[in-house]
Amino acid sequence: MRLVALEVTDFGPYRGTQQFSFASEPGVELVWGENGRGKTSFLNAVRWALFGVVLGRASSKIDLSTVGNRDDTDSSTVRSFKATLTFTHGGHTYKLTRAYREETDWTGAGAFRERKSLVKDGDVLGPEDRDRELANLLPEQIARFFLFDAELLQEYEQLLTPGSDAGEKLKASIERVLGLPILTQARDDVAAHLAIARTEQAKAAQKDKTTLNLGNDLQLASDEAENARKNVATLAELLEDLQNDVNEMEKQLTSSNRFRGLLATRNAKREEVERLAARSKDRNDELDAAAGDVWRVVLAPLVAQELASIETQTDAVNHRLVAALAARQAARAVSTGVCPTCQQAVGADLAQTLHDHGSAEDADTVQAELTTLRARRDVLRKLRADGNRIARLEEDANQARVDLSDAEGQLRDLQAQMDEAPAGTAEAIGALIDTLGQKNVSLANTRRRLKDSREDLQRKDQAVVALSEKLRRLGTASTGAEDRKVKLLVELQALLAAAVAEFRDRLRDRIEDEASKVFRALSAERDYDRLRINDNYGLTILYADGTEVLNRSSGYEHVVALSLIAALQRCSPMAGPIITDSPFGRLDATHKKHVLQALPQITDQVVLLVHDDELDRQSAVNELNTHLVGEHHLRRVSGRHTEIEAGAHP
Amino acid sequence: MPEPLTPDATGQPILSTARVEDVFAATEEVRAADFPNVPAQLLADVLAAERDNLDNRTAAARAVGRVVDGYLISAPMPTFGSTGEPAQEGDSA
Numbered sequence: 001m002r003l004v005a006l007e008v009t010d011f012g013p014y015r016g017t018q019q020f021s022f023a024s025e026p027g028v029e030l031v032w033g034e035n036g037r038g039k040t041s042f043l044n045a046v047r048w049a050l051f052g053v054v055l056g057r058a059s060s061k062i063d064l065s066t067v068g069n070r071d072d073t074d075s076s077t078v079r080s081f082k083a084t085l086t087f088t089h090g091g092h093t094y095k096l097t098r099a100y101r102e103e104t105d106w107t108g109a110g111a112f113r114e115r116k117s118l119v120k121d122g123d124v125l126g127p128e129d130r131d132r133e134l135a136n137l138l139p140e141q142i143a144r145f146f147l148f149d150a151e152l153l154q155e156y157e158q159l160l161t162p163g164s165d166a167g168e169k170l171k172a173s174i175e176r177v178l179g180l181p182i183l184t185q186a187r188d189d190v191a192a193h194l195a196i197a198r199t200e201q202a203k204a205a206q207k208d209k210t211t212l213n214l215g216n217d218l219q220l221a222s223d224e225a226e227n228a229r230k231n232v233a234t235l236a237e238l239l240e241d242l243q244n245d246v247n248e249m250e251k252q253l254t255s256s257n258r259f260r261g262l263l264a265t266r267n268a269k270r271e272e273v274e275r276l277a278a279r280s281k282d283r284n285d286e287l288d289a290a291a292g293d294v295w296r297v298v299l300a301p302l303v304a305q306e307l308a309s310i311e312t313q314t315d316a317v318n319h320r321l322v323a324a325l326a327a328r329q330a331a332r333a334v335s336t337g338v339c340p341t342c343q344q345a346v347g348a349d350l351a352q353t354l355h356d357h358g359s360a361e362d363a364d365t366v367q368a369e370l371t372t373l374r375a376r377r378d379v380l381r382k383l384r385a386d387g388n389r390i391a392r393l394e395e396d397a398n399q400a401r402v403d404l405s406d407a408e409g410q411l412r413d414l415q416a417q418m419d420e421a422p423a424g425t426a427e428a429i430g431a432l433i434d435t436l437g438q439k440n441v442s443l444a445n446t447r448r449r450l451k452d453s454r455e456d457l458q459r460k461d462q463a464v465v466a467l468s469e470k471l472r473r474l475g476t477a478s479t480g481a482e483d484r485k486v487k488l489l490v491e492l493q494a495l496l497a498a499a500v501a502e503f504r505d506r507l508r509d510r511i512e513d514e515a516s517k518v519f520r521a522l523s524a525e526r527d528y529d530r531l532r533i534n535d536n537y538g539l540t541i542l543y544a545d546g547t548e549v550l551n552r553s554s555g556y557e558h559v560v561a562l563s564l565i566a567a568l569q570r571c572s573p574m575a576g577p578i579i580t581d582s583p584f585g586r587l588d589a590t591h592k593k594h595v596l597q598a599l600p601q602i603t604d605q606v607v608l609l610v611h612d613d614e615l616d617r618q619s620a621v622n623e624l625n626t627h628l629v630g631e632h633h634l635r636r637v638s639g640r641h642t643e644i645e646a647g648a649h650p
Numbered sequence: 651m652p653e654p655l656t657p658d659a660t661g662q663p664i665l666s667t668a669r670v671e672d673v674f675a676a677t678e679e680v681r682a683a684d685f686p687n688v689p690a691q692l693l694a695d696v697l698a699a700e701r702d703n704l705d706n707r708t709a710a711a712r713a714v715g716r717v718v719d720g721y722l723i724s725a726p727m728p729t730f731g732s733t734g735e736p737a738q739e740g741d742s743a
Contacts, residue, residue: 132705182700192711499680
């Protein structure tokens, strides 16, 4: 398939009808556009034309009512939009148009609907032919290998996680692009015909009395196996529905991340306000309880003043007491002629000196005075402590009131931010989280039931096989034709099952080999030698000695994903154009250079949607050299209006 | 220096090197080696029925049924299973 032209009408930022002509020669085209100019919308316009979907963040589908170009003066109106893609394939020229437009029914009521048309070599195809052609040309399941952005590249990591839902879907897409469904569907269809043939074999056996009992047993076993098969199919369908529901709900929750964050913060703040209110009340209660002692706080300055005075007096009396006690000892030394402390004799001169300096105060009197002062000091100290406690209580109560007031203010701000969301958003998210929890429980239960049912089916199928084979070995004329058909289908089914396994192995080997070749061309790390593929087509980087590169960087995740896409293009019967939006974001200069050198060899039509900061234009021109076959830029007219223009930035 | 990407050994441009015929060829190899009693044309017709109805499971199953019934009507009895031993059944998933 080769893209020839894209015409968009009022699609995203592209106002009015605008044309984009793809280069007619093989190579790479660059479309330059700053953030917000419409690179993703360009990719989406192609996606819309081909598959009727418009993707946003995390590959979630965008509401079509928001896609049409909005008028500068009225952004609330739902607008029509259209994309027409002209392409060639297998020598034919196709013009595919898909529009989202308002139509009125017979009652005059208007509603927006999707409309598509496909013109092949000038002839308009009918709905059946159109849908069949489109499904064969580029099935939606393989779109990811042709139309992708950095987020889609990131999903390839899921292939390394056994059993992951995204990985399983990716694996199915890969096998689809490689043609495996021809074999797997043939195997399954033959298995279905084999089951019918065995039922016919049982019916034929029931008509002959020599094989009647065996026929009855086979009929019964076939019926049981069929019921078990239906049960497995029902459970598998239920599991897929549940998984889709869970995926959808998880996407909804992801898209409401900001609001959920606000909600969590609001709820935490609400709890904090409640806690602070309780604390404030406790402090106030304690303060109320201490209200009878408030006079102590009032007296605090006087108490402090009096206490300071008493403490000064106490110090002075202390000194006087020491002096009085010393005088008492001196008097004793004078009167006895012996020092009462060291028991040495006291001479007349010393005795006279002691007598001259003796204190007139009585030590007992001074001691009594000191005791009185100390008692007053203790009372005053207690008064001061009580006053301090009440002051602290008051301070705590004031702080609690301030904290509460601050938290209430923050809660009001959070609530105001939440009020900007549509009414009922908080309730809807709460309900969504509850439902998601219930769905996950159902999902786990259904998985368990499906596993049990598959084991049950296997046992029942084995019983059918044994009975059918027993009947065939009898070789009676009554079941001859049916026996022959069963035997043929058994062999055919076994052959197709073996072929599926063989072809899968070959595909894996081939993709591993091709992806390794591309990887070596893209990688700048000499020690990285090759890639190893797993059962899910997940690729691991290996060193030359065969050891695995653990914890590879995000940039290398993209290099590996690009290697896989390139390998699929090289192995696929459905090679086509690659249109990619901002694929260089995680790559360093060397890897950007390598990717630019490799792209023209991966497929013969590549369109890169890039911005200046992601890719240096001069480097790109140098690396692509003669493979650069076209440049375009997205020119800003206004925030809601972009024009597609030929050539690089002016 | 990174290894350059070059066209493969056939010298063909590196575009679509695999084809639906690869599926047919790989399956035929398995048939010839391990299931010689299954007629090659029958296998090819079954795969062609699938290829032509890849996006219509009901039509594909009907077409496969027609191929098998057509073969059984046209082929003389017995046309396969010279030993009379039962074939090994494969994966019926």
